Amino acid sequence: MSKTTIATKPIDGQKPGTSGLRQQTAVFMQPGYLENFVQSLFDVIDPAGKTLTLGGDGRYFNTEAIGTILRMAAANGVARVVVGQGGILSTPAASAVIRTRKTDGGIILSASHNPGGKDGDFGIKYNIPAGGPAPEAITSAIHERTTTISEYHILEEAAPDIAALGEATLGDMVVEVIDPVEIYAELMQSLFDFGAIRELFASGFTMRFDAMHAVTGPYATKIIEGLLGAPEGTVMNAVPLPDFGGGHPDPNPTYARPLMDLMMSDDAPDFGAASDGDGDRNMIVGRGAYVTPSDSLAVLAANAHLAPGYADGLAGVARSMPTSRAADRVALKLGIGAHETPTGWKFFGTLLDAGLATLCGEESAGTGSNHVREKDGLWAVLLWLNILAVRKQPVAEILKEHWAEFGRDYYSRHDYEGVDKPAAEALMADLRAGLAGLTGRKVAGLTVREADDFAYTDPVDGSQAKSQGIRVFFEEDARAVFRLSGTGTVGATLRLYVEQFEADPAQHHRDPQEALAAVISAADELAGIAARTGRPAPDVIT
Ligand code: VG1
Ligand code: CO
Secondary structure, three states: OOEEEOOOOOOOOOOEOOEEEEHHHHHHHOOHHHHHHHHHHHHOOOOOOOOEEEEEEOOOOHHHHHHHHHHHHHHHHHHHHHEEEEEEHHHHHHHHHHOOOOOOOOEOOOOOOOOOOOOOOOOOOOOOOOOOOOOOOOOHHHHHHHHHEEEEEOOOOOOOOOOOEEEEEEEEEEEEEOOOOOOHHHHHHHHOOHHHHHHHHOOOOOEEOOOOOOOOOHHHHHHHHHOOOOOOOEEEEOOOOOOOHOOOOOOOOOOOHHHHHOOOOOOOOEEEEEOHHHHHHHEEEEOEEOOOOHHHHHHHHHHHHHHHHHOOOOEEEEEEEEOOOOHHHHHHHOOOOEEOOOOOOOOOOHHHHHHOOOEEEEEOOOEEEEOOOOOOOHHHOOOOOOHHHOOOOOOOHHHHHHHHHHHHEEEEEEEEEEEEEEEEEEEEOOOOOOOOOOOOOOOOOEEEEEEEEEEOOOOOOEEEEEEOOOEEEEEEOEEEEEEEEEOOOEEEEEEEEEEEEEOOHHOOOOOHHHHHHHHHHHHHHHHHHHHHHHOOOOOOEE
8 A cells, every 4th residue: 555645735715615615627626625624524524444434426526525535534544434325315315325324424425406417606614423414523633734735645646436235445545335315215114104115106296306417316217217116207217417417406496497387287187396416405396386485394303203204293393594483483382493594504413412302394395304314305395295295185175174273474585696705795795884873773664682692502512603694574574584604605695585474374375585575675775785786676586
């Protein structure tokens, strides 16, 4: 074995954001970029003698990056790497592998919902042995290390072929290639009533799952068409492509337009769903009925006991701050805890580990449970299918009944993508500076009750997170939240989250944009979004 040590210099900006380090692919492909980050990670976690899980979502540069990481892992004394066949693992599957195989954490290569390809984005993140994304203490330590790094270690030998299942060696390290779908499919079968869902499909229930040419294709095909017996063709865009077929693999009404159009048409199937680049997000849509992710979390919380894995009830629910309060209302009725965390799945880990929450969710189409420590797109789809198999009602009817029982939280997110960074930062700074004077102010017919900059203290480990988004609460049971994205790679993305509660079932049929018109105007008046960004309208509305 010939281990070489290569001299290197710190590279600016290797700071993980909401979910790992993301950059344009071309930046990641610069000599030393990936190597510096991986060596910094190894310097922090000291991987000698350990076993790691490794896999990515298959986007452009995945194969080369896997090869480099394997050679660096061997040179840094890693004992064994469990890698998905062909270097591919969905994010939730990677979490499942870390937990099931009890590996000492893992490395996931993905920029998730960001576009891929040569001109797209690439990303890397480290997950801890519990299976979840590293908490901020670790990501900051890695970033800190990238600012002083002077060398990295790598083996000269080429990495072994990982196209076939089995074991190979690289230096003293074992490379174990596993089936990327098997462990995950087994876990799903332990949670859901596959017999009941099979009967649902056998009875003529129809579905379309849009894998968006991303990593979930093989998982969905094996589980939905294979194990659950849905007809061939139920899974569309099932073949993962390095550039996701040129699309933006984010399952929302804008980027999953063909599926949305189908679901709103006369020949809509009973149920539609989609997932993102790395398979941790989900979109749920019934015939003629889009389910906003915040509502999906609430409906799942209210009905989870119908699936065998959750038959004993939930310990609690957790949601990210910008997610609507719909899930809190369910928790209140069930008499279980409701937790509010900053944006990003890494904040749910301690709550799940401590048994304070069973279900977690984010408004960005992330939903998951304590079965892994990542959000899980296909899991959410299967839980919906299990509920539909038991309740035997259309999605629209389930939603309507849910709102009648709990009230409806009208909700929408407006994204202004790739806007001028200084302008976006100034907008946030001015809002922050003006917080003290907002209470009592009247805007667009609403009155500000309270406003703050969201800060969080983790109830389990006491860690703190500050400046997680500006919240403006109105007397009229409405809220506007402003924050800047931590996953984008170009300019800044401003996210405006608006919601308003409506208790009266006679008012539950409205178009969300129209029902939220006053909150949207108030937000623009408070922040001057259109004027400062030069954008008359958002790029994406969810
Ligand atoms: C976005 C979402 C956040 C999610 C994160 C990672 O972050 O808002 O809820 O956890 O993406 O999702 P931001 O900082 O851009 O708002 V994924 O599927 O890209 O890992
Ligand atoms: Co994702």
